[in-house]
Amino acid sequence: MQEDMPNFISNFKEEDPINKIIFNIISLIKTNHDYELAIDLIKQNNIKLEDIVSRSVRLSLVDFVKLADLMILNKGK
Numbered sequence: 718m719q720e721d722m723p724n725f726i727s728n729f730k731e732e733d734p735i736n737k738i739i740f741n742i743i744s745l746i747k748t749n750h751d752y753e754l755a756i757d758l759i760k761q762n763n764i765k766l767e768d769i770v771s772r773s774v775r776l777s778l779v780d781f782v783k784l785a786d787l788m789i790l791n792k793g794k
Contacts, residue, residue: 738762739772746780752787759788 738758745755758764766785769776776784 735762735764735768736772738764739769742769743773743776746784747775752784755784756788756791 742755742758742764745751745758759769766781766788769784770781
């Protein structure tokens with residue numbers, strides 16, 4: 718076990734910060750149903766819908782479609 722520790726430490730990579738942002742976006746949608754604030758986070762962090770889809774299985778298809786629709790409606794704003 719101890720001989721594996723240096724390998725583990727040298728191979729350690731910090732979690733991608735985008736994962737935390739996407740977790741916050743999905744939490745806003747699932748727990749608060751706050752799509753507007755979620756869209757603001759998406760815009761502020763320049764996140765694409767494909768990033769959300771590829772990093773989460775928690776968002777239902779209905780929630781994802783509603784988010785996409787609202788993003789399209791807000792695109793000109």
